[in-house]
Amino acid sequence: MTIQAIRGMPDLLPDACNIQSQLIRAAADVVESYGFREIRLPLMEKTELFARSIGEVTDIVEKEMYSFDDRNGESMTLRPEATAGVVRAVIQHSLAHAGPQKLWLAGPMFRYERPQKGRYRQFDQFNVEAFGLAGPDIDVELIAISARLWQRLGVTDSLTLELNSLGDGAGRQRHRDALVDYLRAHADVLDADATRRLESNPLRVLDSKTPAMQPMLAAAPQLPDYWDDESRQHFETLTQRLDALGIAWTLNPRLVRGLDYYSRTVFEWTTTELGAQNAVCSGGRYDRLVEQLGGKPTPAVGFAIGVARLAALMEARGVTAQPVADVYLAALGEAAEAEAVVLAERLRDALPGVKLVVNAGGGSFKSQLKRADRSGAQYALILGESEVESATVQVKPLRVRDDQQAVAQAALAGTLRERLQASEAAA
Ligand code: HAM
Numbered sequence: 001m002t003i004q005a006i007r008g009m010p011d012l013l014p015d016a017c018n019i020q021s022q023l024i025r026a027a028a029d030v031v032e033s034y035g036f037r038e039i040r041l042p043l044m045e046k047t048e049l050f051a052r053s054i055g056e057v058t059d060i061v062e063k064e065m066y067s068f069d070d071r072n073g074e075s076m077t078l079r080p081e082a083t084a085g086v087v088r089a090v091i092q093h094s095l096a097h098a099g100p101q102k103l104w105l106a107g108p109m110f111r112y113e114r115p116q117k118g119r120y121r122q123f124d125q126f127n128v129e130a131f132g133l134a135g136p137d138i139d140v141e142l143i144a145i146s147a148r149l150w151q152r153l154g155v156t157d158s159l160t161l162e163l164n165s166l167g168d169g170a171g172r173q174r175h176r177d178a179l180v181d182y183l184r185a186h187a188d189v190l191d192a193d194a195t196r197r198l199e200s201n202p203l204r205v206l207d208s209k210t211p212a213m214q215p216m217l218a219a220a221p222q223l224p225d226y227w228d229d230e231s232r233q234h235f236e237t238l239t240q241r242l243d244a245l246g247i248a249w250t251l252n253p254r255l256v257r258g259l260d261y262y263s264r265t266v267f268e269w270t271t272t273e274l275g276a277q278n279a280v281c282s283g284g285r286y287d288r289l290v291e292q293l294g295g296k297p298t299p300a301v302g303f304a305i306g307v308a309r310l311a312a313l314m315e316a317r318g319v320t321a322q323p324v325a326d327v328y329l330a331a332l333g334e335a336a337e338a339e340a341v342v343l344a345e346r347l348r349d350a351l352p353g354v355k356l357v358v359n360a361g362g363g364s365f366k367s368q369l370k371r372a373d374r375s376g377a378q379y380a381l382i383l384g385e386s387e388v389e390s391a392t393v394q395v396k397p398l399r400v401r402d403d404q405q406a407v408a409q410a411a412l413a414g415t416l417r418e419r420l421q422a423s424e425a426a427a
């Protein structure tokens with residue numbers, strides 16, 4: 001038996017990889033245009049970090065972490081999410097002392113979930129985290145960033161923004177008490193999970209998907225009825241500014257998120273195009289977490305995009321992998337092959353950014369042109385004995401019906417630049 005990859009940990013082959021890279025580049029480009037800077041952190045942290053931040057009574061910590069004892073007997077965990085590690089680093093390096101920090105981080109996360117379409121055990125996230133800003137201006141900025149990215153990637157029509165606020169302080173506690181009383185009074189319809197969470201994490205019962213519990217949950221105490229004045233003001237300013245930006249949103253009073261560190265604003269961009277795994281981007285404020293992990297009180301807010309889910313939406317909208325080559329250089333015969341290498345390097349000097357593949361491994365012109373076609377190139381350049389003698393190259397369009405044309409080697413870079421620009425403009 002040949003060895004297969006681990007279940008839920010998919011290989012990203014070049015086409016899929018290319019689409020995800022387009023996504024990450026666009027996302028990095030957008031967030032950097034708002035002043036965010038990249039940070040890279042270890043894929044592994046001490047288990048305690050996740051237990052203390054995400055919460056002991058959450059699906060992630062209870063049953064989804066890849067944890068093991070290292071050779072020294074210390075419990076380590078492959079990160080199931082990035083926020084805890086970013087907070088750890090912000091505290092460890094006193095980053096927020098220098099003023100607000102706006103950070104982004106992309107990379108793999110690990111959760112032992114039941115694999116299905118859109119849900120994996122290793123998956124990439126693109127995270128954005130802002131520290132030292134109490135909002136709601138920065139909440140608005142994060143949502144505007146995501147909306148701009150959807151625009152850039154052509155997926156705006158696939159996504160809906162759901163908002164809620166968990167409130168804060170005494171109001172949140174009063175909601176919790178009311179919810180526990182309510183759930184106790186309906187103990188007969190609670191499933192096993194809800195019964196267990198009733199005391200330890202009642203808020204999570206609100207986003208249960210169990211069909212038999214839905215009518216009961218619809219009538220449960222709602223968070224917005226318990227917001228304190230400041231949380232209400234925060235939410236109102238946030239939504240007024242979203243309205244001013246023309247970003248549509250809906251209030252989902254039962255949106256509570258699966259991690260315990262949130263307070264006030266929480267949001268999710270969801271889609272109806274991906275089946276059950278409908279959240280493409282989720283986040284919110286976690287104003288207490290820095291302090292809870294031993295840092296100075298520092299308000300914070302962030303979100304994470306599920307890269308594979310967003311890439312699936314892009315593909316559904318017709319985004320494809322970019323071609324291997326823009327230009328494919330075919331050469332036949334010893335002299336032409338030798339000249340092709342020199343010519344190709346000159347072209348690369350003159351045309352940075354153009355993808356130029358030189359035929360390797362010989363072959364007849366016919367087979368070389370077949371490879372040129374498969375590379376997706378717009379043009380084949382043909383260099384044979386007679387072209388070497390006359391210092392020319394045949395330029396053969398591969399995607400439009402047009403004659404091939406002999407071009408002097410000295411003029412080749414200019415001709416290609418013009419032609420490639422023209423075909424890009426036409427696309
Ligand atoms: P999360 O909702 O657990 O939040 O994950 C964020 C996004 O990652 C989800 O909306 C989804 O697109 C994607 N995702 C989650 N689990 C999987 C999976 N098993 N397979 C594929 N994609 C998945 C967080 O992780 C928070 N740290 C987000 C955040 C950042 N909050 C504040 N800052």
